[in-house]
Amino acid sequence: MCHLCGYQQGLPSLPVSCIDAQFELCAYTLVQPRPPFIHQLAVDAYAVQHLEEGRSPISILFGLMGLFMVVEQGATGLEVQQAHQRKAKDPGRANWPKPTVQRHSFPMNVGHVLSAAPGPIRDHAIHRWVESTWQALPEAHEVIRHFCLSR
Numbered sequence: 763m764c765h766l767c768g769y770q771q772g773l774p775s776l777p778v779s780c781i782d783a784q785f786e787l788c789a790y791t792l793v794q795p796r797p798p799f800i801h802q803l804a805v806d807a808y809a810v811q812h813l814e815e816g817r818s819p820i821s822i823l824f825g826l827m828g829l830f831m832v833v834e835q836g837a838t839g840l841e842v843q844q845a846h847q848r849k850a851k852d853p854g855r856a857n858w859p860k861p862t863v864q865r866h867s868f869p870m871n872v873g874h875v876l877s878a879a880p881g882p883i884r885d886h887a888i889h890r891w892v893e894s895t896w897q898a899l900p901e902a903h904e905v906i907r908h909f910c911l912s913r
Protein backbone atom coordinates (compact mmCIF):
# COMPACT_ATOMS: atom_id res chain seq x y z
CA MET A 763 0.00 0.00 0.00
CA CYS A 764 1.19 3.53 -0.73
CA HIS A 765 1.43 5.53 2.50
CA LEU A 766 0.83 8.78 0.60
CA CYS A 767 -2.18 8.13 -1.63
CA GLY A 768 -3.52 4.95 -0.02
CA TYR A 769 -3.25 2.90 -3.20
CA GLN A 770 -3.73 -0.84 -2.81
CA GLN A 771 -3.67 -3.48 -5.50
CA GLY A 772 -7.36 -4.21 -5.03
CA LEU A 773 -7.76 -6.23 -8.23
CA PRO A 774 -5.32 -8.70 -9.76
CA SER A 775 -5.56 -6.72 -13.00
CA LEU A 776 -4.17 -3.62 -11.29
CA PRO A 777 -0.44 -2.89 -11.04
CA VAL A 778 1.36 -3.61 -7.77
CA SER A 779 2.39 0.00 -7.05
CA CYS A 780 0.68 3.35 -7.47
CA ILE A 781 3.45 4.67 -9.69
CA ASP A 782 2.90 1.79 -12.10
CA ALA A 783 -0.83 2.46 -11.95
CA GLN A 784 -0.13 6.09 -12.78
CA PHE A 785 2.01 5.08 -15.79
CA GLU A 786 -0.83 2.89 -16.99
CA LEU A 787 -3.34 5.69 -16.53
CA CYS A 788 -1.08 8.12 -18.39
CA ALA A 789 -0.84 5.70 -21.29
CA TYR A 790 -4.62 6.09 -21.43
CA THR A 791 -4.88 9.85 -20.90
CA LEU A 792 -2.06 10.76 -23.27
CA VAL A 793 -3.90 9.36 -26.28
CA GLN A 794 -7.11 11.24 -25.46
CA PRO A 795 -7.91 13.99 -27.94
CA ARG A 796 -6.88 17.46 -26.99
CA PRO A 797 -8.56 19.62 -25.93
CA PRO A 798 -9.71 19.01 -23.23
CA PHE A 799 -6.34 17.37 -22.43
CA ILE A 800 -7.57 15.35 -19.46
CA HIS A 801 -4.01 14.10 -19.01
CA GLN A 802 -3.18 17.29 -17.12
CA LEU A 803 -5.82 16.45 -14.51
CA ALA A 804 -4.34 13.02 -13.88
CA VAL A 805 -0.85 14.49 -13.58
CA ASP A 806 -1.91 17.15 -11.07
CA ALA A 807 -4.07 14.86 -8.93
CA TYR A 808 -1.30 12.29 -8.68
CA ALA A 809 1.35 14.92 -7.96
CA VAL A 810 -0.68 16.58 -5.21
CA GLN A 811 -1.33 13.23 -3.53
CA HIS A 812 2.41 12.59 -3.47
CA LEU A 813 3.68 15.86 -2.12
CA GLU A 814 6.59 15.22 0.12
CA GLU A 815 9.03 17.51 1.74
CA GLY A 816 11.89 18.09 -0.61
CA ARG A 817 9.75 18.49 -3.69
CA SER A 818 10.07 21.86 -5.30
CA PRO A 819 7.60 24.53 -4.17
CA ILE A 820 6.76 25.12 -7.82
CA SER A 821 5.59 21.57 -8.39
CA ILE A 822 3.41 21.85 -5.29
CA LEU A 823 1.98 25.17 -6.41
CA PHE A 824 1.34 24.06 -9.98
CA GLY A 825 -0.34 20.84 -8.91
CA LEU A 826 -2.65 22.64 -6.50
CA MET A 827 -3.28 25.32 -9.10
CA GLY A 828 -4.50 22.67 -11.53
CA LEU A 829 -6.90 21.21 -8.99
CA PHE A 830 -8.23 24.65 -8.09
CA MET A 831 -8.84 25.63 -11.70
CA VAL A 832 -10.65 22.42 -12.57
CA VAL A 833 -12.80 22.25 -9.44
CA GLU A 834 -13.59 25.88 -8.79
CA GLN A 835 -13.33 27.38 -12.26
CA GLY A 836 -14.41 24.47 -14.44
CA ALA A 837 -11.19 24.67 -16.43
CA THR A 838 -10.06 21.98 -18.85
CA GLY A 839 -6.67 20.35 -18.67
CA LEU A 840 -5.62 22.41 -21.65
CA GLU A 841 -6.49 25.64 -19.85
CA VAL A 842 -4.54 24.47 -16.81
CA GLN A 843 -1.52 23.69 -18.98
CA GLN A 844 -1.69 27.14 -20.57
CA ALA A 845 -2.00 28.80 -17.14
CA HIS A 846 1.06 26.88 -15.95
CA GLN A 847 2.99 28.17 -18.95
CA ARG A 848 1.91 31.75 -18.25
CA LYS A 849 2.77 31.48 -14.56
CA ALA A 850 6.16 30.00 -15.35
CA LYS A 851 7.08 33.33 -16.97
CA ASP A 852 6.02 35.34 -13.93
CA PRO A 853 8.96 37.57 -12.95
CA GLY A 854 7.60 37.73 -9.41
CA ARG A 855 8.20 34.09 -8.70
CA ALA A 856 10.52 34.87 -5.79
CA ASN A 857 7.41 36.06 -3.99
CA TRP A 858 5.29 33.03 -4.74
CA PRO A 859 3.66 31.44 -1.71
CA LYS A 860 5.11 28.25 -0.30
CA PRO A 861 2.09 26.26 0.77
CA THR A 862 2.65 23.62 3.38
CA VAL A 863 0.59 20.52 2.89
CA GLN A 864 -0.02 18.14 5.73
CA ARG A 865 -0.29 14.40 5.57
CA HIS A 866 -3.76 13.42 4.41
CA SER A 867 -5.84 10.43 3.65
CA PHE A 868 -7.57 10.67 0.32
CA PRO A 869 -10.94 9.09 -0.49
CA MET A 870 -9.83 8.33 -4.07
CA ASN A 871 -6.50 7.42 -5.60
CA VAL A 872 -5.20 6.32 -8.98
CA GLY A 873 -6.39 2.76 -8.33
CA HIS A 874 -10.02 3.85 -8.23
CA VAL A 875 -9.58 5.65 -11.53
CA LEU A 876 -7.86 2.75 -13.22
CA SER A 877 -10.61 0.40 -12.02
CA ALA A 878 -13.16 2.46 -13.95
CA ALA A 879 -13.91 1.36 -17.49
CA PRO A 880 -11.99 3.32 -20.15
CA GLY A 881 -14.08 6.02 -21.79
CA PRO A 882 -16.59 8.41 -20.23
CA ILE A 883 -16.76 6.43 -16.97
CA ARG A 884 -13.01 6.68 -16.43
CA ASP A 885 -12.92 10.32 -17.50
CA HIS A 886 -15.63 11.03 -14.95
CA ALA A 887 -13.60 9.15 -12.32
CA ILE A 888 -10.60 11.38 -13.11
CA HIS A 889 -12.75 14.43 -12.41
CA ARG A 890 -13.98 12.96 -9.13
CA TRP A 891 -10.39 12.14 -8.24
CA VAL A 892 -9.40 15.77 -8.82
CA GLU A 893 -12.39 17.08 -6.90
CA SER A 894 -11.96 14.80 -3.88
CA THR A 895 -8.23 15.54 -3.71
CA TRP A 896 -8.86 19.28 -3.71
CA GLN A 897 -11.55 18.94 -1.03
CA ALA A 898 -9.12 16.96 1.14
CA LEU A 899 -6.73 19.93 1.32
CA PRO A 900 -8.74 22.81 2.83
CA GLU A 901 -5.65 24.40 4.38
CA ALA A 902 -4.31 25.12 0.89
CA HIS A 903 -7.47 26.65 -0.58
CA GLU A 904 -7.05 30.26 0.38
CA VAL A 905 -3.41 30.60 -0.60
CA ILE A 906 -4.00 28.87 -3.94
CA ARG A 907 -7.09 30.93 -4.73
CA HIS A 908 -5.09 34.05 -4.15
CA PHE A 909 -2.14 32.77 -6.15
CA CYS A 910 -4.31 31.88 -9.15
CA LEU A 911 -6.38 35.02 -9.16
CA SER A 912 -3.43 37.40 -8.87
CA ARG A 913 -1.52 38.29 -11.96
Ligand SMILES: [Zn+2]
Pocket residue numbers: 764765766767768769780781812
Ligand atom coordinates in the same frame (compact mmCIF):
# COMPACT_ATOMS: atom_id res chain seq x y z
ZN1 LIG B 1 0.75 6.57 -4.01
